[in-house]
Amino acid sequence: MIKLVAENPVVVFARSGCCMCHVVKLLLHGHGVNPTIFDINEENEAAVLEEFSKIIDKLEEKSDRPPPSFPAVFVGGNLFGGLEEVMAAHITGELVPLLRKVGALWL
């Protein structure tokens, strides 16, 4: 999974058919970003979440973040957060520079 995440600038892990994930996709598309999206089936959810925790422990020290849930957005190999974080960054205007930095945006 780490490989998957590292290879693509923006990766979204979403529950299949989840409408929240739809919102994340729309937001990112609105910026002209084409994220790599992984639809996770219900039975795989727990396993994937566990993978997330492993990645977080490896890459980051901070533990004050809320536990990862779906949809989960990885930007530049790091777990950026969920819909809330994406939207906050979108409003503050931090999202676009970040996307540009990781090479998700060409403009």
Added chain:
Amino acid sequence: MASHRIEESALSDFGHIPYAVPHMIHPPTTFTNQEGSAFDFGELEEAIVLQAVNETKQPLYAGRPAATLEMFPSWPMRFHHTIRGSSKSGEESTDSGSAVHTLSSRGEGSRLEPESPVGRKTDSSSDHRVIDQMHHLQLPQQIDMASGSDSPRTGMSQAQPVAKPTSEKRRGAGSNSERLLDAKTLRRLAQNREAAKKSRIRKKVYVQQLESSRIRLSQLEQDLQRARSQGFFVGGGGGAGGNISSGAAIFDMEYTRWLDDDHRHMSEIRTALQAHLSDGDLRVILDGYIAHYDEIFRLKGDAAKSDVFHLITGMWTTPAERCFLWMGGFRPSELIKMLTAQLDPLTEQQLMGIYSLQRSTEQAEEALSQGLEQLQQSLTDTLASGSVNDSMHHMAVALGKLTNLEGFVRQADNLRQQTLHQLHRVLTVRQTARCFLVIGEYYGRLRALSSLWASRPREILIGDDISCQTTTDLQMVQSSQNHFSNF
């Protein structure tokens, strides 16, 4: 009321011991008069006052005539006459005064004998009967009056021979200390007593209603829980004047308190702006206001867990606000649009900041709305499809999908919160303060609009009347717009 019934049966048990009923009782409607309890503390105090003045050994007797007279205000004329006759004649010679008193009381006695203890016939047995009846009527009283009232009871049977000398003494004392005994004071005291009595009764009724409502509410909630667990789908949310869930009721209460806090914050910001405080001080106040908004979003988040429908249908807001409702609250982009008109002048950089904020909120709103639409579509599909056989399964699936509603309201509130924070970042301190005032004023007016609309005259007016009414509305709108121009 069950409690009421219990008390009534207790009363019947104690019928022959009228004083053994110390606890508060709801005003019985069977009584001919509502203010039947003359044997309350006010009376006792007054009686003691009179005793101090009279220096008689039977203070309660002296107080009795006035007290008992006021017990039955349904016969005001006669009592006033008697009071005047007894007190104002303090100047007259005692003989003629007492004669008047005795005559009037005797005369009244013949008329009032069956109902009123004031009528003091020489027949002491009838006094007893009448007085017993009187005591029965005065049930809401304190136990310490029991001993105090016993003496007047026994005393009244001997009232006839005593009335003359005591009234004489009272009148004699009256000329010495008019300030305590003149009719005005007595009347005022009586009115105070009656007013206090009325308040006490009203309070009792109110508390009783509250208690019964509370019991009913908890019963309804229990029924609802039971019904839900049995798989019945209870319809009709808050619409048809129906039951409100406890989570919703709690939130409504907290929201009311938040609105009061909001007014306080508004005044604080307004005075701070007018006082031209330093930017540092103003910033502190603004941070407090931002925290105030953070708080309502937190409260809404909690409420969304227990009753998302209450939030998303806007039942917690006023009707006018509900008209503009977007995902359980205000639409951030609309707020920005409203503000830009009020916030001139802005620097180039600020204009850019506000404009980009407006655009990003619009994009976020669009994304959220589309997500919600997708949820609705999915829900429709679930509810529409499925045969009769596996309808329960489909219902379960639908319920699962509904849980996403909470997420949407949560994200919408998050968007609102981020918008306010970003505003604070883009604008200067003073501009932010003005901005918050505009926001507060705007929603205050929107809420007021709801009340005004609800209380508008509904009669069908013809011709001139209609135009007159429209003009007043216009004037109201114009005056409120002028108020806006303060900024």
